[in-house]
Amino acid sequence: MSFNxxxxxxxxxxxxxxxxxxxxxxxxMEEFPKLSLDIAANFRDSKTLLSKSTQPYKVILLDLSLPDVDVETLLxxxxxxxxxxxxxxxxxxEDVRTAIQALTLGCADYLLKDEITSKALRKSITYAFERKHIDRQLESSVKKYQQLFQLNPQPxxxxxxxxxxxLExxxxxxxxxxYSKEEFLHMLINDIDKDFFTLDLKKYLTERKTLxxxxxxxxxxxxxxxxxxxLYVNPINYQGIxxxxxxxxxxxETESYIRKIEEQNQQLMDIAWEQSHLVRAPLTRMMGIINRLEEKHMDHIMEADKECALLLKNALSSAxxxxxxxxxxxxRSSSSNK
Known part of the structure; x- marks a missing residue:
């Protein structure tokens, strides 16, 4: 928003x-055709105007040498x-030093009365207005950053x-x-993470990578x-640091779940091995015995007992x-563990 x-x-x-x-x-009046100007001759009147004004003032032009107040209280x-x-x-x-000190307290600018012109006044007001607008934008950005920082669900x-x-x-x-905030601000990262500085942190900060x-x-x-x-890291400048x-x-919890799954997979592999070696071994022997009986005695069994022959065939089929x-x-057990 520029000044108009x-x-x-x-x-x-x-x-x-x-x-x-x-x-x-x-x-x-020369520089601002649509001017609404209120004048206060002392501190008391200025307080009244500031307190009762329904519309905020865009700019305050303030003389430091007022008869009813000291400079510090006035500012x-x-x-x-x-x-x-x-x-x-x-x-x-004679009050230039005081005026300069006032800038450190938040005042936008100062003008020497002997050097005031319409152009100088307009320039100073324009500058003050724009600077205040920028300050508000910066203040808003800081607040938004603080909100995002504080509302992040992750530590x-x-x-x-x-x-x-x-630092924060x-x-x-x-x-x-x-830990409370005060406790954290008196601690080091090593107090909670002994291995943090063993990382090649400079590499990650330079290349802007996460860990x-x-x-x-x-x-x-x-x-x-x-x-x-x-951990995830990003370089920032925090108040000049x-x-x-x-x-x-x-x-x-995720790692715990992974370990449980790995344990279950191992159990499945053990069961698969048991089935492959311990169960199939006697089953294979049984199938071999049935096959041998069929080869040597099936003709005799068929003649002597057809029902027994049928049972023998069913046993082999079931095996x-x-x-x-x-x-x-x-x-399936082997493929699920690959």
Whole structure:
């Protein structure tokens, strides 16, 4: 959103000198056709105007030398009453140092009264307006980042690359690990992850990779329990500090499930081996005996006892069926473990 001098501009001028009031009014009217100007000759009147105004002021022009208040109180109270309004200081030569100090307190700019012109005033107001707008955007971005950071369901930290201490921690880390935020901020990453700095972290930060192919890390919880986690990292600049954004995903239960599945697969392989070797061995012998009986005695049996011959054939057929079933089970067990 850029500043447009043709829009209606509501300004508060806090100035006790009538001559300066007149000049500033004239300069403003030259540059801003749709001007709405309120003038306060002292601190008391400015407080009343700021408190009762139904529409916020776009800019406040503030003289620091008012008869009824000291500079510190003036700046503090004006900022409190209009926290989102840019303040431009109007000052004399003797108050330049004070005006510069006021900039550190959040004021947008200062103008020397002896050097004020309509163009200079317009430039300063435009700059102050744009700077305030940018500050609001930055503030909004920071809030959104904080919300995303805190609402992340996975434990997440910001870590100082040089010292390894925690700079920030989200609610998920506090809830899952058991440490309070104050405790985390007095700890190092090594306090929960002894192997963290054994990683080639610089490589991952430079190439902006996650730690996907690294082994799982053991993380120590406050209650003494150890969990296995997968780590993800990204480099960030945190308040001027080179830092790492670290996120952990607890895979303890997943690893437990995997181990159980591996154990079950091993059991299936053992069963398949037993069926293949222990069960099929006597079955094969039985089939061989039946085959041998058929070869040597079937003719005699057929003549002597047809029912016995039929039972012998059924026994051999059943043995073959059992053998086929065992082979099928062994085959399926072997393929499921590949």
């Amino acid at each position: 001098s043709t829009i209606s501009l509501k300004i508060l001028l806090v100035e006790d000198n009538l001559g300066d009031q007149f000049l500033v009014r004239q300069y403003l 503090k109270e004006t900022t409190r009453l209009a926290p989102r309004t840019p303040i431009i200081i109007l000052t004399g030569q 997440t930290w910001v870590i100082n690359n040089k010292t390894g201490n925690f 921690v989200n609610n998920a880390a506090i809830n899952n690990y058991g 996907k192919n690294t082994p799982l890390h053991n993380h120590q919880l406050k209650n003494g329990k150890t969990i296995q986690v997968k 080179e830092a790492t954004l670290l996120m952990s995903i607890d895979l303890t 073959h069926e059992i053998d086929d079933v065992i082979r099928s089970i062994v085959k």
